[in-house]
Amino acid sequence: xxxxxxxxxxxxxxxxxxxxxxxxxxxxxxxxxxxxxxxxxxxxxxxxxxxxxxxxxxxxxxxxxxxxxxxxxxxxxxxxxxxxxxxxxxxxxxxxxxxxxxxxxxxxxxxxxxxxxxxxxxxxxxxxxxxxxxxxxxxxxxxxxxxxxxxxxxxxxxxxxxxxxxxxxxxxxxxxxxxxxxxxxxxxxxxxxxxxxxxxxxxxxxxxxxxxxxxxxxxxxx
Amino acid sequence: xxxxxxxxxxxxxxxxxxxxxxxxxxxxxxxxxxxxxxxxxxxxxxxxxxxxxxxxxxxxxxxxxxxxxxxxxxxxxxxxxxxxxxxxxxxxxxxxxxxxxxxxxxxxxxxxxxxxxxxxxxxxxxxxxxxxxxxxxxxxxxxxxxxxxxxxxxxxxxxxxxxxxxxxxxxxxxxxxxxxxxxxxxxxxxxxxxxxxxxxxxxxxxxxxxxxxxxxxxxxxxxxxxxxxxxxxxxxxxxxxxxxxxxxxxxxxxxxxxxxxxxxxxxxxxxxxxxxxxx
Numbered sequence: 001x002x003x004x005x006x007x008x009x010x011x012x013x014x015x016x017x018x019x020x021x022x023x024x025x026x027x028x029x030x031x032x033x034x035x036x037x038x039x040x041x042x043x044x045x046x047x048x049x050x051x052x053x054x055x056x057x058x059x060x061x062x063x064x065x066x067x068x069x070x071x072x073x074x075x076x077x078x079x080x081x082x083x084x085x086x087x088x089x090x091x092x093x094x095x096x097x098x099x100x101x102x103x104x105x106x107x108x109x110x111x112x113x114x115x116x117x118x119x120x121x122x123x124x125x126x127x128x129x130x131x132x133x134x135x136x137x138x139x140x141x142x143x144x145x146x147x148x149x150x151x152x153x154x155x156x157x158x159x160x161x162x163x164x165x166x167x168x169x170x171x172x173x174x175x176x177x178x179x180x181x182x183x184x185x186x187x188x189x190x191x192x193x194x195x196x197x198x199x200x201x202x203x204x205x206x207x208x209x210x211x212x213x214x215x216x217x218x219x220x221x222x
Numbered sequence: 223x224x225x226x227x228x229x230x231x232x233x234x235x236x237x238x239x240x241x242x243x244x245x246x247x248x249x250x251x252x253x254x255x256x257x258x259x260x261x262x263x264x265x266x267x268x269x270x271x272x273x274x275x276x277x278x279x280x281x282x283x284x285x286x287x288x289x290x291x292x293x294x295x296x297x298x299x300x301x302x303x304x305x306x307x308x309x310x311x312x313x314x315x316x317x318x319x320x321x322x323x324x325x326x327x328x329x330x331x332x333x334x335x336x337x338x339x340x341x342x343x344x345x346x347x348x349x350x351x352x353x354x355x356x357x358x359x360x361x362x363x364x365x366x367x368x369x370x371x372x373x374x375x376x377x378x379x380x381x382x383x384x385x386x387x388x389x390x391x392x393x394x395x396x397x398x399x400x401x402x403x404x405x406x407x408x409x410x411x412x413x414x415x416x417x418x419x420x421x422x423x424x425x426x427x428x429x430x431x432x433x434x435x436x437x438x439x440x441x442x443x444x445x446x447x448x449x450x451x452x453x454x455x456x457x458x459x460x461x462x463x464x465x466x467x468x469x470x471x472x473x474x475x476x477x478x479x480x481x482x483x484x485x486x487x488x489x490x491x492x493x494x495x496x497x498x499x500x501x
Contacts, residue, residue, distance in 0.1 A: 078332025086351040087323040
């Protein structure tokens, strides 16, 4: 546990000193949000349908950037080799990276949820508890998958952006589930369907995290 | 070049794996051992049938031409590359075991440090990861020993190559490893830093640490190491001393030639001393 905290703290301090993740993530989120302000003839009801989907597409893209750049810091100065020599299991290293990336994406969610809510008139504050559950589980599902694939491509020096491409196929179902759950969270009453989508997100998160812990050793092996 | 399919023989110049002093094998397994080690990149076997053993407290230098596989060998010995044939063993166990990593230290071509953290922060981080009891105290002690006390709070990104090498060594020694593997420690260093590094390697030897490093500097290899091995055609052979003829069979690396006389005279006129010649 102490080593996990140590790894996460190191990532947060490095990011604070030289922000790599935040500027790029915020830019992606704001660009996607800006698309909602385009003078297209979209009915308000259609905007409320479209908003959650665009929100989670922005979060997915930003999360892929976060993962890519968080591993870029390990590539510098050969720090990843040093990490692999420490007496700590790769599962712990994976969890630490996952937490660091999830915290970065959580910060972005805190920015984008109110922004999208304002742009689409979607009353996301109707059920804050439900919305927080969707945000947390969707975040964990996307970042756990991205972190595993980021570790996989870390050794592929000639394909630095490959993790983003690999995340897309498995990330789409997560985006669909999260978008639908977010839309339903804005309804006056939380329908049964909302909890079903939240369960899907929970399953995605649990499966991807378990797969990450188990497979990361094989992913980083050269 | 040896090919797969050949019976992998003893790739350590015909020497059987035995204790350094030539007596029968010790009861304790050697800290570092490779048995029939093979590693390929694509279809090209860089190492094949390589046998190597470093008893406790021995310093081994590995020399070889560019592309001969020195870095590949050291990374296999460090457990960073999985062998495609044979085994690497640490203290008799398969390399890479998490419980044994605390006994190993490795310094590669790069420093292994985080550019945005200071020297002290990097050393404290490494000390915590190795479970050192007083990480802050140990970090300060090592920074002082490495001559980095004045730069302890500078970020690694701001350090020169020589300072990074010092910090890299300090990081590799933070947990007092029993085995240190170092890939080309003298590359890119000035004379002062090189002398300091040679002193550190000598100090590690005196402490009984098992050392294995690769280098292009023959005289440093022979000066510091108990045994010098040349890596050629994927296997290790005993290397010839630097005063041997460069054309002698078995010499692993071509020897340095004398500088041109005109250059020597100009350097002497400027007050410089060329190695081995009076100004």
